[in-house]
Amino acid sequence: MLDAEKLDGIVTLHKLGASNVTQRVPIMKSVPAGEERQGVLTGFKARRFANANATLQVDAVALDDLFQAQKLEHVYQVSIDTEGFDALVLEGMRGAISRRQVSIIEFEVNQMGYSMPK
16 A cells, blocks of 8 residues: 555554553454454453454554654654544553644544543
């Protein structure tokens, strides 16, 4: 994809999920990456899917940790689309936001998910 769009050498893709903390998290095996229904499993749902051998463990990273590990002084754009959990990703980049390390932060506001009142 990067070659076709002439972005090779300009854009770097990382095979990581983004969250507010760096850790391994469970996702559903049967849902392809990038599909709107995919997400981190928590609580009862995580246990139920794990007991059915229907989860994969993937690496999630706080973007502050990623930027530090990659020794990035400046990031032009971060685009977030986590189906209602964008606030968690933003929490994981508080340092970068306060340092104005990212020029553009794009995210969606959703009617469900982490930041909505219970």
